Amino acid sequence: AQSVTQLDSHVSVSEGTPVLLRCNYSSSYSPSLFWYVQHPNKGLQLLLKYTSAATLVKGINGFEAEFKKSETSFHLTKPSAHMSDAAEYFCVVSLMEYGNKLVFGAGTILRVKS
């Protein structure tokens, strides 16, 4: 079965330092993977999507993610954290066998210190 595991429930960084949010996936085929962000009391915003066209995917707000099949990973990175990046981030896999369904990781809360 397809699933994602986010390796850290909380990550804390200082403003201006790099961000790394880790995600491993499990899939019997090449999956479609996403990162979404949720700010407090808000809905989910799509950051980026991987669909096998390119292993390095650029998203909004300076985020990018690299798909590594050998490591079954899809880690999210940003070179320099901003205070506004503080939020919860979800790694997500899409299941299209019967209709459309997203399976979410447990989420990683990113804290950005000034």
Next chain:
Amino acid sequence: KAGVTQTPRYLIKTRGQQVTLSCSPISGHRSVSWYQQTPGQGLQFLFEYFSETQRNKGNFPGRFSGRQFSNSRSEMNVSTLELGDSALYLCASSGTDQETQYFGPGTRLLVL
């Protein structure tokens, strides 16, 4: 284009009551999905509708139901509310790229 809208944004109900939540997808999107978000269980898939037909269903009891109208707007209904139904209910729509879902702000339901 306007995003996904959900009404109401906040709702307080008591146990045993029923509730109906509404979702208007992005214009032109025909697929609407619903998710429940709770601190304990995270984000869980409820169901998906496409062209007024339920195409996929998650592992929730029959108290949770939904429907989609010809204009792609969708409603979900929860009957005989339980305390554990307190959650943020998120609606998402997708268009020609059916895998990519765009989420609304959610409806926060509190069951007392």
